[in-house]
Amino acid sequence: MPSLHPTVLVVDDDQDIRHFVMDVLRRAGYRVMEAGDGAEALAVATETRPDLVLLDMAMPGGMDGAAVAREMCARFAESPIPLVALSGGRDPSDRRRALDAGCSLYLTKPCAPARLRKVVATMLRPAVESEMGP
Numbered sequence: 001m002p003s004l005h006p007t008v009l010v011v012d013d014d015q016d017i018r019h020f021v022m023d024v025l026r027r028a029g030y031r032v033m034e035a036g037d038g039a040e041a042l043a044v045a046t047e048t049r050p051d052l053v054l055l056d057m058a059m060p061g062g063m064d065g066a067a068v069a070r071e072m073c074a075r076f077a078e079s080p081i082p083l084v085a086l087s088g089g090r091d092p093s094d095r096r097r098a099l100d101a102g103c104s105l106y107l108t109k110p111c112a113p114a115r116l117r118k119v120v121a122t123m124l125r126p127a128v129e130s131e132m133g134p
Helices: 015-027 038-048 065-075 092-101 113-132
Strands: 007-011 031-035 052-055 083-087 105-108
Touching (some): 015 113, 031 038, 092 105
């Protein structure tokens, strides 16, 4: 269930990028969890039920971001978790693939901290408002 301090799961195989994004979000007041690959992302999401997932699309190990997004959409179909792709791919087909897999937005890396904070706040606003009530 959403809270006034939502939880964001950051999924990226690049530890430096993952820690940078996590630091930006922690400083903005979010609870942050991390995963370095697709299988770990699914395990963490299943165990903790984050309020939002930031998901790299190009991850090694047999389960890329699109596969993770499709699986999360299936697992959480009754109460979807918003997914935002955060990837280095700049080709329009990269964006289309992420959106077709279930991501709501596609951000390219590097993403400025202010932009990242704004997108996360916007994606989480409905969850926080519903928790606060009318």
